[in-house]
Amino acid sequence: MHADERSARAAADVARINAFFPIMPVLGNRWAASRPFEGRTIVLSAHLTTLTATLLRELSLGGGTWIVVGASEATTDQGVVNLLRDYGMDVYAPGGREDHLARALDHEPDLLADVGGLLIANAIERRPDLAKKIKAAVEVTRSGVTRLQGMKLPFGVININDSQLKYGVENRHGVGEGLWHSVQTLTGMHLSGRRVGVIGYGPVGRGVAAYARAAGAAVEVVETNPIRRLYAHYDGYPVPRPEDMLKRVGIVVTASGRIGVLKVSDLAGAREGIVLVNVGHGNDEIDVQGILSASSGVDHVAEKVVRYKLEGGPTVVLLAGGHPLNIVMNSGSPEPVLLHFALLGLTLEWLTGNPVAPGMIDVLPAIEEEAANLALQALGMGHG
Numbered sequence: 001m002h003a004d005e006r007s008a009r010a011a012a013d014v015a016r017i018n019a020f021f022p023i024m025p026v027l028g029n030r031w032a033a034s035r036p037f038e039g040r041t042i043v044l045s046a047h048l049t050t051l052t053a054t055l056l057r058e059l060s061l062g063g064g065t066w067i068v069v070g071a072s073e074a075t076t077d078q079g080v081v082n083l084l085r086d087y088g089m090d091v092y093a094p095g096g097r098e099d100h101l102a103r104a105l106d107h108e109p110d111l112l113a114d115v116g117g118l119l120i121a122n123a124i125e126r127r128p129d130l131a132k133k134i135k136a137a138v139e140v141t142r143s144g145v146t147r148l149q150g151m152k153l154p155f156g157v158i159n160i161n162d163s164q165l166k167y168g169v170e171n172r173h174g175v176g177e178g179l180w181h182s183v184q185t186l187t188g189m190h191l192s193g194r195r196v197g198v199i200g201y202g203p204v205g206r207g208v209a210a211y212a213r214a215a216g217a218a219v220e221v222v223e224t225n226p227i228r229r230l231y232a233h234y235d236g237y238p239v240p241r242p243e244d245m246l247k248r249v250g251i252v253v254t255a256s257g258r259i260g261v262l263k264v265s266d267l268a269g270a271r272e273g274i275v276l277v278n279v280g281h282g283n284d285e286i287d288v289q290g291i292l293s294a295s296s297g298v299d300h301v302a303e304k305v306v307r308y309k310l311e312g313g314p315t316v317v318l319l320a321g322g323h324p325l326n327i328v329m330n331s332g333s334p335e336p337v338l339l340h341f342a343l344l345g346l347t348l349e350w351l352t353g354n355p356v357a358p359g360m361i362d363v364l365p366a367i368e369e370e371a372a373n374l375a376l377q378a379l380g381m382g383h384g
């Protein structure tokens with residue numbers, strides 16, 4: 001497809017998404033009038049999907065210089081890259097490679113917005129000279145928050161991941177819905193009567209389990225935290241040991257936000273033909289390298305669907321190379337994602353006028369309420 005065509009397709013997607021849940025255009029109109037980002041330079045690292053384009057389109061109406069870095073090659077839509085360049089932004093993509101982050105930071109930003117914590121970590125560790133100039137940052141994911149919690153933060157980082165709205169709406173509903181839509185698109189599988197295993201029962205795992213059960217699957221949950229394992233039990237799921245779960249299930253989803261929770265050694269006794277799916281932020285929850293090294297045969301079944309014969313073990317089918325499937329497939333359920341994007345935009349707007357102390361900071365309750373009210377209006381329920 002020609003670059004202009006890709007850009008036009010991405011623009012059409014943005015218009016379609018905004019037509020049914022117009023939360024971002026409302027904010028864009030407001031920012032176009034008040035121009036809160038005028039004179040600021042903001043570096044934003046993100047998965048470059050059409051949803052991200054809807055956010056950036058409106059943010060750019062508020063003035064300022066916007067520099068964008070693709071968080072991962074696997075989640076970069078080239079049509080979106082072209083579209084963002086049409087909006088006048090500098091875009092470093094595909095990929096979240098270190099040189100792209102370094103070049104983005106060379107723009108000497110006032111504010112950072114990150115997904116996964118790598119941009120913020122690079123700014124702190126590799127560009128300590130920038131720490132005084134950077135007023136604040138925003139982090140959106142669990143993985144990023146975990147990464148940054150181990151670091152001394154020289155500026156304030158607003159934690160969007162643990163906001164009530166991201167936790168309760170996007171992580172809990174959006175990811176599960178989008179993930180199963182992606183699995184169906186890639187494999188054609190219907191979930192009714194299938195056995196599904198979920199590793200990790202945080203808000204993401206909980207939503208993945210709930211949407212699989214709603215579609216008719218028999219779901220089992222593996223969780224190391226005893227409190228969350230108990231939640232899973234009372235939500236009605238068996239909570240077996242991982243090795244027992246892997247013997248039974250036909251599809252397993254990693255949703256732990258931790259590296260290597262599904263190792264090749266765990267798969268030795270797994271059910272023949274088991275389908276491996278990751279929904280966690282990175283591509284390291286499933287030990288893909290271990291699977292490649294241990295496999296005696298590889299069969300490219302379809303795009304993003306690869307079957308490996310493990311030596312002395314079962315055949316396994318890996319979707320999207322272990323990258324977060326709903327994001328790779330660009331089927332993050334739009335409304336919940338746009339809701340947390342509204343929160344992100346409102347927080348950046350607030351940071352332009354309000355200094356914050358160094359360290360990790362919760363999103364302001366007033367900003368959460370404002371985002372929730374905007375969402376209710378977008379749904380035609382803006383009373384009260």
Ligand SMILES: NC(=O)c1ccc[n+]([C@@H]2O[C@H](COP(=O)([O-])OP(=O)(O)OC[C@H]3O[C@@H](n4cnc5c(N)ncnc54)[C@H](O)[C@@H]3O)[C@@H](O)[C@H]2O)c1
Pocket residue numbers: 141142143144171175199200201202203204205222223224225228255256257258261279280281282324325326327332
């Ligand atoms: N794909 C997406 O669109 C999307 C959206 C939001 C978040 N995420 C990502 O999903 C992941 C999970 O997010 P969350 O908010 O639910 O995180 P969370 O930390 O609240 O929950 C993860 C759970 O996994 C459990 N866990 C850790 N190691 C385990 C192991 N070895 N076996 C079993 N359980 C284990 C933890 O005890 C925890 O309860 C993160 O990587 C997050 O960044 C992805």
